Amino acid sequence: MSDIMINAQNVMKSFGDTEVLKDISFTLEKGHVLSIIGPSGSGKSTLLRILTQLETADGGSLDLVGKPLFKNVNGKAVYESAEKRRELNLKTGLVFQNFNLFPHFSVLRNITEAQRAVLKRSKDEAESKAIDLLKKMNLEDKANSYPCELSGGQKQRVSIARALAMDPEILFFDEPTSALDPELTLEVLKVIRGLAEEKMTMVVVTHEMNFAKGSSDEALFMDGGVIVEKGNPTELFDNPKEERLRRFLNTFNS
């Protein structure tokens, strides 16, 4: 039996009068990578922000790692207690498009701070974990640098290490390479591919169609706040059923 890590049903979200997410339902299995693609303004970030609790949903239900975050009660999303929300918050990590590293902390401290303050790990434990992750990111020589001294690709790898240090069970990425020069994009995608091989459960919002097609287990195309098409990435890219998806993919081929 496979564990369902994300179970979203009829998730809805509006900002004022604009319905940004209309009826989002999908599931994700443990160890799978889901790519979310779609045009600008389709609600991809908003969905990720609901999954990581940076926004609250208006309707629907959501289970993460088998536990409810909010439930559908008469069409309204009713959230669990603060304690349970926090528990789930600690099981999810988010990598931002523009990194959001802490500029006043060294690379090492960026990775140890939350381990120590939130998980109450000892200094030694947090630092050895950070060093291991930096090695994995090929950045061990940057431990004492400050974020301003790093390239965009290096910054993004530090921010991935910062998220991984918390041992999340699901890792979310919101366009992790969109702020990077093309030649730096590859080094970040390589890291994400490596995590996929280790069976890290991940959701990646991306405009990198090669990555979405080649490195994910599932893909999902959003437009106008709804999931227009979802399924196996090869199927989705080679045999798009929906006209909207076909048109969207064409904009990348031209």
Add this chain to the structure above:
Amino acid sequence: MGNLILQLFKGLNFSVRIFFLTLLFSLPFGFVVAKGRMSKIAPVRWFTDLYIQIMRGTPLILQLLFFYFAPFYIFHASYDRFFAVILAYVLNYSAYFAEIYRSGLQSMDKGQYEASQVLGFTKAYTFFHVILPQVFKKILPSVGNEVVTLVKDTSLASTLGIAELFRVAQTSSSRVFSTTPIFIAGVFYFIMNYVVAKFFDIVERKLDYYE
């Protein structure tokens, strides 16, 4: 001459006390005002805004006179001059510091809050360990400018007859028919501000390691 210098040092003592007492209270109180200025409750926001506008829109010398004489005329009660002086300076400088804090806080990237939240930091932890250090660095030059101004502004306390440096220099000057005391007082102010500027310089350089 020795006597003159001694007198001036006594005046300097008052000036320095005004200076430090003002900073002691207005630096933290400015933060409370900034919070009020950014409050979600509209009347709180309006009230703090009005307060800031008045403090910044009227001369400090006028505020000094007001805080000393208003209680006297309204309640027929008078209180210690020195207290009135400190009150006026603190309320005035808090308004300036509040605006500096506010612009510093509002210039913070919201991504810093979001990254903190996703990592599980509490609101208080985020404020003290992520936001405050960065805001501190950002506003340091503006705070430095205000502090330099404060050194010079302490001379306005002479209006209420406080025997601070400027007043002592002025009375000595007219007593001995010479501008020497005024000149020496000028040198004192200059040295104080030199120290203040150097101090801020050093702190700024200490924080130069990032961004």
